[in-house]
Amino acid sequence: MSWQNIARITVCTLFSACLLSACQKQTADADNTAHKSAQGLASPIEIQHQMGVTQLTTRPQRVAALDMNEVDFLDQLEVPIAGMVKDFIPHFLEKYQHDATVQDLGAIVQPNMERVHALQPDLILMTANQANHYQELSEIAPTLYYDVDYSNSQGQHFNIVKQHLLDLGKIFDKEALAQQKITALEHKLNTAQQQLANRPEKALVVMHNNGAFSAFGPQSRYAFVFDQLGVKSASQVNASSVHGQPISSEFIQHADPDILYIIDRTAVMEHRPVIAADQVSNPLLRQTKAWKNGRVIFVDADAWYVTAASVRSLHIVIDDVLKGYATPQPSTF
Incomplete structure (x- = not known):
């Protein structure tokens, strides 16, 4: 064999060895990266x-x-x-x-x-x-x-939601996205607080359950509506029960709220549409300012009852609350 052929074979062998080594290193690096992404912190x-x-x-x-x-x-x-x-x-x-x-x-x-x-x-x-x-x-x-305090959400409700989102963002390496969601929620909360700061209207939050009602006040499951959004309460009822304090139509008439928020628990439990106004109307409710002025708000029951302590549900709750402060219209109920 000529020395030229020997040289060619040597060069090809060295080139192949280098190429194989490079491929093996790339594969190992890829495996290590995948392993670190899936496993290691x-x-x-x-x-x-x-x-x-x-x-x-x-x-x-x-x-x-x-x-x-x-x-x-x-x-x-x-x-x-x-x-x-x-x-x-x-x-x-x-x-x-x-x-x-x-x-x-x-x-x-x-x-x-x-x-x-x-x-x-x-x-x-x-x-x-x-x-x-x-x-x-x-x-x-x-x-x-x-x-999450399901008996009294007063004080730190929004902060608890935000902190949990940050914790999950850290766990799943989604901190930037978590902060983006928090910024949007904070903006919505601040805007709502500004809009409600000087509003004189008083509101009542009640839950409808198979024809019966229960009320939620400033120290209740929906305390954050009053405490952090700034809604003024039409009643001082305080109930630590997650289902509120049982009340009658007479109670609602006596409280005479400017705004009445109704959470239809029955709709959630029976997987059916939220109750309509004519299904709960009666002479006593019709005498309230809320009813006369068309300020009875049938809220998103899923957001208020099933969740109410997550990012999307709080966006919906804030929207529902603000509906009660829209320009009042004569009741069509």
Whole structure:
């Protein structure tokens, strides 16, 4: 063999070896990047809550959401959901109802623990509705408890929502998107506060349940409406029950609100449209200023009752509240 052929073979061999080495390095780098993205965190993330401390050392890939507020948070952050409870899904999250890729984990108050186990999640999101399951859930996967006061939302309701969104943004590497959502919510809240700051109207928030009513005042489930939005209350009723204080039509007549907000719980529980004005009207209600001036607002029951502690639901609640302050019109009820 001539020395020219030997040189050619040597050069080709060296070139092939270099090419193979480069390919192997690229493959290894890609594998390492994917592994780091799917598994590793630069440092553990710890979230403190009323049930304890949840620590994460890896980026969650299979998330179980046991409350519609949590589903809305994940949806806002564009985080895939592996499984969720599907008994009461708000209209603004209805895309998940028949999504076969999202496992049905049962009911909000009583999730199907066998299904949660079978899902093999690496993060579980829960609220007070599932508090009695916290220990068992924590044994399945890291479990984050969302601290929402369903008996009295006075004081820090909006801040709690914003902080939870920031926590989830940190967990899922979506901090910029979380801040963007918070900025939009803060703008809406500030605008509403300015619009309502000097309004003299007094309002009553009531829940309709199979023909009966219950009221919510400045220290109740909807305290944030009065405390943080600045709505003036037509009654000093205070009820720590999540379902409010039972009242009669006479009570509403005596309170004589300028604005009456009605949450139709029956519509949610029976999966039907919100009740219409002529279905709740009676001589006593017709005597109120709210009824006479067309300021009876049938609010979005999904946003107020099923959620009310998530980003999208608060946008809807604020919109509903502002409807009560629109230019009054003679009642057509």
